[in-house]
Amino acid sequence: MLGSPFRMSVDGQIALLNDGQPLEAFDRYFAADGVMYANGKIFARNAAEGRKKQEPYIATATSITGHIVDLVVSEEKEICAFRNRSSFENSDGKKHQIDGICWQRWLDGKIMEERYFDGGEMQKMLNIGILTSPEKFD
Numbered sequence: 395m396l397g398s399p400f401r402m403s404v405d406g407q408i409a410l411l412n413d414g415q416p417l418e419a420f421d422r423y424f425a426a427d428g429v430m431y432a433n434g435k436i437f438a439r440n441a442a443e444g445r446k447k448q449e450p451y452i453a454t455a456t457s458i459t460g461h462i463v464d465l466v467v468s469e470e471k472e473i474c475a476f477r478n479r480s481s482f483e484n485s486d487g488k489k490h491q492i493d494g495i496c497w498q499r500w501l502d503g504k505i506m507e508e509r510y511f512d513g514g515e516m517q518k519m520l521n522i523g524i525l526t527s528p529e530k531f532d
Contacts, residue, residue, distance in 0.1 A: 400472045403503040408465060411480065414458035420445060425504035433515040455482040468529035472500040475528035495519055497531055 397405065403423060410419035420441070430438040438444030452458070461479040468474070475497040483489050494512035497519075498505045509531075511519045524531055 398469055399503055400500055401467060401469055403500065404465075404467060404474050404498075407505075408462050408476070410460075411462050411478070412460035414460045414480070414482075416458065416460075416480075417445070417449065417452055420448065423503070423505055424508070425501070425506050428504065428506050428508065431507075431509045433511055433513070434509075437510070452482075454484050456485050458482045464525050466525055466528050468527075471529045471532055473528045473532055474498050474500070475524050475531075477525065495524060497524060497528055499532060 407419045407423045410416070410422065424441045424444065426441045428441055428444070429436070430444045438447055459481050461481070463477045463479055465474065465476040475495060478492050478494050478496055480492045481489055482492075493516070494510055495516050497509040497511075499507040511524075519531075
């Protein structure tokens with residue numbers, strides 16, 4: 395039995411992220427008018443702005459090792475959350491470790507809203523259960 399279109403989209407995004415293809419995942423699944431937040435502040439008001447801000451960092455990576463863990467999904471609300479533990483290496487050979495929580499609200503197979511948390515804000519969100527009941531944060 396196949397999953398719902400929403401679940402198949404989430405799983406497709408996760409597969410691309412785990413394959414070290416974050417820009418491909420972004421281009422395929424982020425809505426043109428989607429909004430991104432970083433630790434509670436607007437990061438990008440649409441996909442074009444989001445890509446423009448992320449691309450310079452990703453383009454400098456010589457290798458990306460995707461590692462998405464703790465995926466939770468609320469199919470009824472079309473919401474998911476996961477922890478991104480991916481890493482990347484730049485041409486200088488320095489390895490950079492990502493550690494953040496992504497919360498996403500989807501509509502028609504596209505991410506309409508993404509909230510990213512790291513550092514102390516991530517810990518607060520973990521403490522209040524974002525990875526056990528992501529639908530509570532809608």
